[in-house]
Amino acid sequence: MIKAGIVGGTGYTGVELLRLLATHPDVTVSCITSRSEAGLPVADLYPNLRGHYDLAFSEPDVETLKSCDLVFFATPHGVAMRMVPELVSAGVRIVDLSADFRLKDLSVWADWYGMPHESGEWAEKAVYGLPEVARDAIRDAQLVANPGCYPTAIQLGFLPLLESGLVDPSRLIADAKSGASGAGRQGKIGMLHGEIGESFKAYGASGHRHLPEIRQGLSAIAQADVEVTFVPHLVPMIRGIEATLYAELKNPADFERLQTLFEERFRDEPFVDVMPQGSHPETRSVRGANHCRMALHRQEDSNIVIVSSVIDNLVKGAAGQAVQNMNIMFKLDETQGLSAPAFLP
Amino acid sequence: MIKAGIVGGTGYTGVELLRLLATHPDVTVSCITSRSEAGLPVADLYPNLRGHYDLAFSEPDVETLKSCDLVFFATPHGVAMRMVPELVSAGVRIVDLSADFRLKDLSVWADWYGMPHESGEWAEKAVYGLPEVARDAIRDAQLVANPGCYPTAIQLGFLPLLESGLVDPSRLIADAKSGASGAGRQGKIGMLHGEIGESFKAYGASGHRHLPEIRQGLSAIAQADVEVTFVPHLVPMIRGIEATLYAELKNPADFERLQTLFEERFRDEPFVDVMPQGSHPETRSVRGANHCRMALHRQEDSNIVIVSSVIDNLVKGAAGQAVQNMNIMFKLDETQGLSAPAFLP
Amino acid sequence: MIKAGIVGGTGYTGVELLRLLATHPDVTVSCITSRSEAGLPVADLYPNLRGHYDLAFSEPDVETLKSCDLVFFATPHGVAMRMVPELVSAGVRIVDLSADFRLKDLSVWADWYGMPHESGEWAEKAVYGLPEVARDAIRDAQLVANPGCYPTAIQLGFLPLLESGLVDPSRLIADAKSGASGAGRQGKIGMLHGEIGESFKAYGASGHRHLPEIRQGLSAIAQADVEVTFVPHLVPMIRGIEATLYAELKNPADFERLQTLFEERFRDEPFVDVMPQGSHPETRSVRGANHCRMALHRQEDSNIVIVSSVIDNLVKGAAGQAVQNMNIMFKLDETQGLSAPAFLP
Amino acid sequence: MIKAGIVGGTGYTGVELLRLLATHPDVTVSCITSRSEAGLPVADLYPNLRGHYDLAFSEPDVETLKSCDLVFFATPHGVAMRMVPELVSAGVRIVDLSADFRLKDLSVWADWYGMPHESGEWAEKAVYGLPEVARDAIRDAQLVANPGCYPTAIQLGFLPLLESGLVDPSRLIADAKSGASGAGRQGKIGMLHGEIGESFKAYGASGHRHLPEIRQGLSAIAQADVEVTFVPHLVPMIRGIEATLYAELKNPADFERLQTLFEERFRDEPFVDVMPQGSHPETRSVRGANHCRMALHRQEDSNIVIVSSVIDNLVKGAAGQAVQNMNIMFKLDETQGLSAPAFLP
Structure with a gap:
């Protein structure tokens, strides 16, 4: 115990x-x-x-x-x-x-x-604790830095694109949206239900603390400096992050290979679910669960690949990923304590 | 299995x-x-x-x-x-x-x-499957009629008051409020987010199908005909029922005994939680869980006792209570499959 | 000007x-x-x-x-x-x-x-500024005390019942529900979206500051001491109050007269709308508007009359009523500045 | 009349x-x-x-x-x-x-x-009725095609960038988010409160009917074919659209000129409000009003200009713009009937 x-x-x-x-x-x-x-x-x-x-x-x-x-x-x-x-x-x-x-x-x-x-x-x-990238290092780590919520959703979504080298690493856009629990439990007027319960806005659009973390993580994955624009938004819900990611294919024809590429990359990952191409992952499909679900899109013959990636910011984006890291560190089954389905409706 | x-x-x-x-x-x-x-x-x-x-x-x-x-x-x-x-x-x-x-x-x-x-x-x-009232009969039942969501929250809250005979059974009021999932998953205009997402209303105030079920259950508990007024309301949330119950004490001084009465009545019940007197149970404290939480109130020296009772309409008010009944019928631990904490925030 | x-x-x-x-x-x-x-x-x-x-x-x-x-x-x-x-x-x-x-x-x-x-x-x-009760005194007042939000919805709903003497003034129950803006714009943890955005609860059930105001107002209307139980609740929406009122008819047969009684009492009131008997007023039907809408119900042959009364807590429950009072005090058209329809959806 | x-x-x-x-x-x-x-x-x-x-x-x-x-x-x-x-x-x-x-x-x-x-x-x-682009033609039109909701928010936000020729018209991204009223008032399961009340997702990411309208409008403004990627999302609120727009500056140094460029372009527009650079327009700031509010951002020295643009989808995105067009067609004051402030909180 x-x-x-x-x-x-x-x-x-x-x-x-x-x-x-x-x-x-x-x-x-x-x-x-x-x-x-x-x-x-x-x-x-x-x-x-x-x-x-x-x-x-x-x-x-x-x-x-x-x-x-x-x-x-x-x-x-x-x-x-x-x-x-x-x-x-x-x-x-x-x-x-x-x-x-x-x-x-x-x-x-x-x-x-x-x-x-x-x-x-x-x-x-410290080992940066994104298990899908650093499982072996986590296993032996004394100190694991659990990733931020936005960085988790965004890195996982871009991962196969950057590892494979199929997209231009200097033109990445991550338009991300989070529920209110991401701002924590502090008595800020700006997070009152009366202020945000029926409204939507961008915030930190000129620069957010998760930007350098995202850039560091994506650069490590790409093994090259990346340029990424990251805009977070506040959604009038409690839990959940959706990140819509845009990248430019070096060769538009490569789009046809991406679904297979994603499925293979994450085949053995217990908490990453690549949905059929053209799906629209809902944040509620991961509410309370440690999963990241994602799906691929493109519009007509565009060279832009679109990835929609969802997590529960408090689970895969925080406490769940921390438990997953603990499981790895202590050689437990990685899904121990994390196997209940998400909470829907 | x-x-x-x-x-x-x-x-x-x-x-x-x-x-x-x-x-x-x-x-x-x-x-x-x-x-x-x-x-x-x-x-x-x-x-x-x-x-x-x-x-x-x-x-x-x-x-x-x-x-x-x-x-x-x-x-x-x-x-x-x-x-x-x-x-x-x-x-x-x-x-x-x-x-x-x-x-x-x-x-x-x-x-x-x-x-x-x-x-x-x-x-x-058929055995009416409210375990807190009919556990023994459920154990041997071939057919269990799982209670409705409102009737569960309301019967549990009135239970010790009526069993003890301390209140007037001819003057019961149950003002109940439910999230939208109680109306089911059907394409009704009246249940669109655009219609109910930022609004509150009573419905069925002249008579709702759960009224005869509540009356039958409370009469059985009181071993006398009861008169109960029941008004349901629609809350712009997905899950949860709160019922505020009003009853008239035959002897106002009896209020002092009620907290103990409630605690003793439910001491061995795994899914009923009597909170300290004066508490305000929140529906989120039972979201996804099979619990009913309740608390007692009165205002100054009034002879009206107020009970606030909350459940998750889909769990203790439906699927969870069904699993609880199954556990009883098959002699399993009654909490099997129902032991995860509620989902908060 | x-x-x-x-x-x-x-x-x-x-x-x-x-x-x-x-x-x-x-x-x-x-x-x-x-x-x-x-x-x-x-x-x-x-x-x-x-x-x-x-x-x-x-x-x-x-x-x-x-x-x-x-x-x-x-x-x-x-x-x-x-x-x-x-x-x-x-x-x-x-x-x-x-x-x-x-x-x-x-x-x-x-x-x-x-x-x-x-x-x-x-x-x-000071003149207590409920125009439907005290219009003449307001006209000449130097100082108007604008009524609270709950007291407005509750007094208007009970008004014809108590004025007519048809109900027992010692057995009044007001179960009221308010959106979050009623708690004001202060950085309280308990009012964060993350805390209340998907939950419902009673609060102040053992006594709320609006109770003495309600009791004073209803007693003045009834010209007798009333006993009223008032329980407020918090709804995960921004604006709106719904009050479900319960009163006991001295003579149940009088229920048939009530619709006409209410309609006549409020015939000349620009901001009170008596809906057809059996209607269910929605808070959104008054969102942003200075109206109070209400409707009458009873269940089978019960002697309990039920009134559902809705207002926008920030308008008829605060700023709108203040403007209405100003209009009266300065001999303007009472609806001046208050004539836009409510905001739906 | x-x-x-x-x-x-x-x-x-x-x-x-x-x-x-x-x-x-x-x-x-x-x-x-x-x-x-x-x-x-x-x-x-x-x-x-x-x-x-x-x-x-x-x-x-x-x-x-x-x-x-x-x-x-x-x-x-x-x-x-x-x-x-x-x-x-x-x-x-x-x-x-x-x-x-x-x-x-x-x-x-x-x-x-x-x-x-x-x-x-x-x-x-038919005259495409975006007054900020086609006011003169609208004045004399027999038939005005009122723009779609997303196209309104997106065209207004890109307008000065494309007119001025400062950005690359072949690399435009519009990540847009809408409240549920945009889907209309039809009994679709997918729009129930129970389905979307506490969730967020992209939809139509592989192609949405507003895409050709946006492309046509932006191409007309740019006087060149544009390539635009448009992904709409569903927000658990009733009204409001926020569009976050990304464009690549041909010369990054031009960013310094943009605030003035935007302010001048819209100086005489009664319904377009350019907020101070670095602001984050909230959808509630235009709820019920015919305004489009927008603000400019960039991250460090990036060559990507970010515009956040908000409207009420039912007002400037539909009925309000229709009234504005009517006012223009009948030579009325363009703001007639549209001058009430937005509805906040």
Whole structure:
């Protein structure tokens, strides 16, 4: 039985980890910390957990965390980078759901997150935890940087196109849309139901923190610098990301090969589902599940290939992928605790 | 391994049965019928089931159904009453999620459903499947009439009040609210997102089909005729029912005893959660789960006791309760396949 | 041209006043105050107003407000009671949309609002601004206390029943449901889209601030003490209130007279629409409009009369009623600026 | 007073025309036809219109329509092309909100709409009614083809870029998102609240009927063949379109000139609002209003210019633009009946 701790458990990522781990047969959550809610039973904050956990939030305490086999960080950026070095030195393995260890270029990190990075050593050693790209490295990692939600949907969708070299890596567009839970559980006026419940907008269109992560990931996949334009949008729903991806085929005739290429690339992936060409994946088809579903399109004889890719931002885009990474790290069946179908309607 | 069949599987109740049974370790779904969709793989209609079921919808065929241990009916009213007699004669056990066998007075049934009842014998033998009231009878039943969604939330909330005789049974009010999935998956203009997505209304305020079912159930519990006013409302959400119940205490001082009364009544019930007095149960706290959560209130020294009771209409109000009934009928752990936490946010 | 000021204009009531007054031919908004947003153009906060107002928020300044003919208070409770005396002394007329002057019993006010009332004189002189009850007094009022949203929907629905004496005033139940804008525009976690976007719950079931206002209003109408139970609920939509009202007929046969009674009572009311008996008013049918629509029901031969009453909480429940009161106070056509149809779909 | 008729008034476009015309001082609606609802008062179908119209739907009758000064067609495709020739011969002026007269190439029309076009003469004579492009022609037109919703948002956003020749016309991408009212008011399962209320997806990604209209319009603006990829998406809200447009600057340095270019291009347009560079227009900022709001972005030093453009699909994307066209055709103030602010929150 893996003894797991969660640092920063009051947000949506925290409660989603608790939901998924409640039915995981090989894990027990031994502590969950929150500075602001210390002492409060988790089931008082999240009544869906009544009857599932007796646990209360506790003050973050490094000694307690050291007794865990694995610690998940579900904190704002800047927290994990300060606590991780001591924990890993004590032999604790880490899955960090925050952005602290996702970028390799620390000056880029500092620019986007507005503070210097304090753990260069571990930023270098951290494994970027996209299992479809880095499963072997994840298996042996001490520290896994769990990918962001948008970067997960976007990298998986572009993956076969860039690996195969069939598209122009300097002309990538990712138009992505997310439900409101992606903004977290904080009392911001801009995220009130009264503000966004019946409206749609782009945001971060001049630059969003996930842009450098996407660029780094796609460049690694393409083994070349890519140029990617990424515009996120806010959808009046709670969960789900859809990314519509546009790439230019070097040879338009190659479009005919793409469906097979995608299916073969993901054949052995338990959580990537390539739907028949021309399908339109719905976010609800992955709601609550760890799957990424995608489908290919093109319009008439255009040289533009279109990929629509959907995930649940809180599952494959956060807590589910973290559990998947844990399963890999601890040599469990990769789908353990993640096998329930998505939640529809 | 229980071999289960589903008749009428294209609606929301059908897909919810499939979702729940996908992770149930003791059941295999051997057939699912649909006249309109025969031949179509279920995963083509419901993409959340891709990878979980290879099954396709088939024409309803009595011989095939006879090979099942259990058949769920998820059909419009009027279907089960015609097919059940032959199946039970063949030894198949039945959980009917439709309204066909819920009412004991067949003239009342005929009035509300607009057709004569065709199976008086089985209407009499059917066990009304509210486990919190009739667990023993369900265990041995050949045919279980699975309760309606509103009647489940309302009967559970009034249960301790009527059993204890502390309230006036002639002055009960049930003001209930449901998400849109309660209306089923049919192409009605009135249920379009464009019509109801940002609106709220009462419906059936002069009389709804669940009224006689509620009255019959509450009268049985009270062992006396009750008078109950029931007004349903349509909420712009997909799942969930909240019922606010009003009853008049014969002796206002008895209010102080109610919290304990409720807690004791439901102490051994795996799916009824009495929250602390003064709580406000949210429908999302039971979304996707088989729980009914409830809480008690009164205003100043009023003699009116208020109960707020929530369920997921598709789970405890339909497919989940059907699985619970199946578990009881087949002497399984009652929570088998129903132990995942609700889905929040 | 009436010169109007608005104190506390950043909330939903403030922007709704601006929306309605933008097309009102007889009013000009000369100042709108906000401590927190002073200096910011209103159209920067509310882009729907781009092109309609050049005005910026200003610091609240009594001297500037004294130059207005009318001042609307759209402030939290406790603000108007401190500023009103000086303004009325200067001859300014006031429509207070806050709760400060709604209750006549100041000890009750102090209990519910958690502070002593500081303007007993004006609390007594204030006219409770429900035009359907107090039109003549409003016409000459210096200070109008604009009714709360729930109290408006509930009082109008009970009005003919209580005036006529046909129902038992000691057994009234008001089960009311509101969209999220009723909670105002503040960064509360509990009002995030992620929290309430796909959920329904009761709140304040043990006592809500609108209860004493409702009780005071209904008692005045009934000319007797009433006992009323009031439970509000939160609907995952932005605007709209539906109140389902239950009352016990002294003589059940009187139900047949009620439709005519209601129609006659409201025949000359420009903003109350009695729909045909058995109708189900939708909140969207009044969205953006100053109307209250209602309809009558009963179930079989019950002695319970059911009234479903809908308003837009920001219009007839706040800003629209304030404009209606202003129209009455300044002897304008009562529908001036309020004649656009509701917004559907 | 202009005497207007509406053919096909039961859909969302029809009720929106009625809502807007209810407050238009220069128009009276003398007839509204519907085959399916003939005889039904419009206010029975649309309760928001109670008190505003006494009119009932009537059978479509050419003689009655001939007595109108103007007829709006709010019909499915294929209807207007059969009725228009006789009406225009009788001197009636037409604004056709359907797709019948939008495309000049009738073989393209036949391909996308699955039937031969029956009125080649009037397809040629029809003026494509985008006032920002064709105001003078509209003024004198007998027949105006009112643009589609997506084409309106997309053409306005690309307009200054293509007119100025600053971008590559062979690499245009329009990623557009629409609320559910765009699919009309028909009982389709796929548009139920239960299906789409909490989900997001692309649709028509391999080709949508608005693609040839967009291509025709952009090519006319660019005075060259354009290549445009257009992917529509369905947003779980009722009204609103947001289009995120991507174009490649021939010279990246030109980006600095674009804000001024856009502001100047639309300076005299009453319904196009260029927001400050870097803004994110929200669909709610135009809900119920005839405005198109847009803003410019680019990411770091990219050569991709991003335009986010929002409209209300039922107003500027349908009924509002039809009223605007009518105002132009009858030499009224272009904003007559269209001056109310958008509806927020």
